[in-house]
Amino acid sequence: MRAFIKTLLAEIKKQHKNYFHSKIIYISLFLWPLLSFITTYYSFQTFDLMKSNVIYITQGNVIIYLLIGYMVMSFFRSLVQSAWNFSFERVSGTLELIYLSPTNRAAVLLGNAVASLFESIIVMLVFSVFMLILKKEEINANVIPCVVLFLIIMVMASLWGMFLNSIFLFSRDSGFLFTILEEPMEIFSGVKVPTELFPVWAKVLSVIFPLTYAIEGTRRVLLLGSSLYDIRNLIFISLIIISILISSIMIIINKVEKHTRMTGNLTLF
Amino acid sequence: MDLQILIGILKKNLLTQYRAYPMSFFVGNILTGLYTVLGAWFMYKLLFEGRLSSDFFELTKTNDYMGYVIVGSLTYLFVVRTCLNVSRSLITELREGTLEALMLAPFKRVEYFLGNMLVQTMTTTMEIVISLFIAIPFGLNLSNINLSGFIVSFFIALYAFFGVSMILGCIMLYTRDTYISQNTLFAFLFLVSGITFPTKYLPEWLNICANFIPITEGVILIRNTALLGMGIEDLLYSYMKVFVLSTIYIIVGFGVMKRCEEAALEKING
Numbered sequence: 001m002r003a004f005i006k007t008l009l010a011e012i013k014k015q016h017k018n019y020f021h022s023k024i025i026y027i028s029l030f031l032w033p034l035l036s037f038i039t040t041y042y043s044f045q046t047f048d049l050m051k052s053n054v055i056y057i058t059q060g061n062v063i064i065y066l067l068i069g070y071m072v073m074s075f076f077r078s079l080v081q082s083a084w085n086f087s088f089e090r091v092s093g094t095l096e097l098i099y100l101s102p103t104n105r106a107a108v109l110l111g112n113a114v115a116s117l118f119e120s121i122i123v124m125l126v127f128s129v130f131m132l133i134l135k136k137e138e139i140n141a142n143v144i145p146c147v148v149l150f151l152i153i154m155v156m157a158s159l160w161g162m163f164l165n166s167i168f169l170f171s172r173d174s175g176f177l178f179t180i181l182e183e184p185m186e187i188f189s190g191v192k193v194p195t196e197l198f199p200v201w202a203k204v205l206s207v208i209f210p211l212t213y214a215i216e217g218t219r220r221v222l223l224l225g226s227s228l229y230d231i232r233n234l235i236f237i238s239l240i241i242i243s244i245l246i247s248s249i250m251i252i253i254n255k256v257e258k259h260t261r262m263t264g265n266l267t268l269f
Numbered sequence: 270m271d272l273q274i275l276i277g278i279l280k281k282n283l284l285t286q287y288r289a290y291p292m293s294f295f296v297g298n299i300l301t302g303l304y305t306v307l308g309a310w311f312m313y314k315l316l317f318e319g320r321l322s323s324d325f326f327e328l329t330k331t332n333d334y335m336g337y338v339i340v341g342s343l344t345y346l347f348v349v350r351t352c353l354n355v356s357r358s359l360i361t362e363l364r365e366g367t368l369e370a371l372m373l374a375p376f377k378r379v380e381y382f383l384g385n386m387l388v389q390t391m392t393t394t395m396e397i398v399i400s401l402f403i404a405i406p407f408g409l410n411l412s413n414i415n416l417s418g419f420i421v422s423f424f425i426a427l428y429a430f431f432g433v434s435m436i437l438g439c440i441m442l443y444t445r446d447t448y449i450s451q452n453t454l455f456a457f458l459f460l461v462s463g464i465t466f467p468t469k470y471l472p473e474w475l476n477i478c479a480n481f482i483p484i485t486e487g488v489i490l491i492r493n494t495a496l497l498g499m500g501i502e503d504l505l506y507s508y509m510k511v512f513v514l515s516t517i518y519i520i521v522g523f524g525v526m527k528r529c530e531e532a533a534l535e536k537i538n539g
Contacts, residue, residue: 036456039456
């Protein structure tokens with residue numbers, strides 16, 4: 001366990017130094033999501049906000065409704081970017097070095113995911129909390145469900161990042177990740193339009209993104225004041241996702257280990 | 270106008286495009302357009318079932334929201350592609366190591382960039398035509414199009430895109446960064462140029478900003494001719510405005526570009 005934590009901390013530190021060597025990082029981490037959020041907010045103004053198909057959207061809380069979507073999405077999206085960065089470890093040859101050292105592979109993957117998760121979302125989180133306080137009359141929430149849900153989302157997001165990272169232990173083609181996970185994730189996990197209104201084909205697509213459940217849960221808790229009992233289905237699904245993610249990560253790490261030992265080669269695809 | 274240089278650049282770029290860049294680049298761009306349209310369609314059909322706000326018609330003179338968004342996003346696609354190909358041309362030469370050779374050759378800037386622009390207009394037009402077919406099921410209706418007006422608007426808009434891409438090109442060459450500068454500009458243009466909503470919704474100061482970017486008026490021109498069927502005579506004032514604004518951009522762009530080239534050549538090894 002001590003070795004695990006040591007590796008974890010080392011990877012977090014490495015990741016931090018890698019990312020934050022220049023202030024420009026804040027532009028891509030904060031300015032881009034913010035611009036995209038503002039654009040969406042104004043494009044909602046073209047509609048009659050009082051007559052949407054979701055009962056809880058009103059003129060006043062539409063900004064909170066959208067902000068929740070964007071905030072939760074930024075958790076998951078920062079991990080897509082970090083996984084993309086992780087693929088550079090292969091290019092620069094550090095992946096081989098990590099594999100030669102007696103470190104716990106899972107700790108490296110987790111450290112990488114956790115570091116980028118917390119570092120990338122901190123600015124967005126501060127902004128969101130500030131906005132939520134500004135619009136606090138629109139919020140209808142209880143403390144306990146908020147805290148529990150936040151913890152679940154954090155765990156789910158970290159594992160999601162670990163899972164994406166683990167894919168790159170195998171493959172060096174990282175382009176596909178963006179094709180699948182950038183815009184489709186935004187459209188199909190209900191960032192702008194809740195998934196409950198989707199036609200069946202789109203619902204099927206939305207099921208695969210953990211982000212779908214995270215957004216749905218956060219909206220219910222913050223806007224409708226749902227209790228833990230009300231969102232028990234979502235929590236249950238999240239726990240299933242968490243266990244699926246953990247087992248797939250373990251399977252991938254084992255496979256990679258075996259494959260590398262057999263062939264001395266880190267690339268499968 | 271030195272045609273030899275223009276044709277040389279044209280040949281070189283078409284060959285590079287054909288040989289060095291895979292189809293995935295092409296597909297990726299069409300997908301981006303498709304996702305924007307799909308997102309708008311979800312909002313329009315599923316969330317609001319076509320209930321537009323009362324001032325949308327007053328501001329845009331149309332109730333065809335999907336047409337509005339589709340034409341807007343396709344025009345935006347054109348802007349992005351122009352910036353990617355024209356602004357990045359010199360910095361790509363820098364990265365590929367051909368900038369020095371290019372500077373030694375007696376090439377003229379105007380023909381060089383025009384050549385780049387021509388190639389990019391050809392390839393992007395192909396992408397747009399494919400995207401148009403994809404957009405038809407989402408409710409694109411071009412039956413009102415005023416063809417002569419549209420053609421004039423199209424060329425005026427291209428002129429505007431060229432102007433903006435020159436300025437971006439200067440920034441890129443000077444900072445030697447493409448990732449941050451281009452993506453920040455794209456996100457900003459998507460917000461202020463009235464691509465998916467009328468610019469009147471923006472706060473006053475952003476609205477004023479938008480007025481000084483020729484793309485805003487360019488998108489309106491394309492929409493007015495393609496969707497509302499306005500003719501050349503209705504839009505003379507707008508044409509003038511876009512033309513003057515873009516000319517200023519181009520003059521400033523070419524002037525500054527010369528300085529940036531010097532800076533880039535100096536730093537070439539450092």
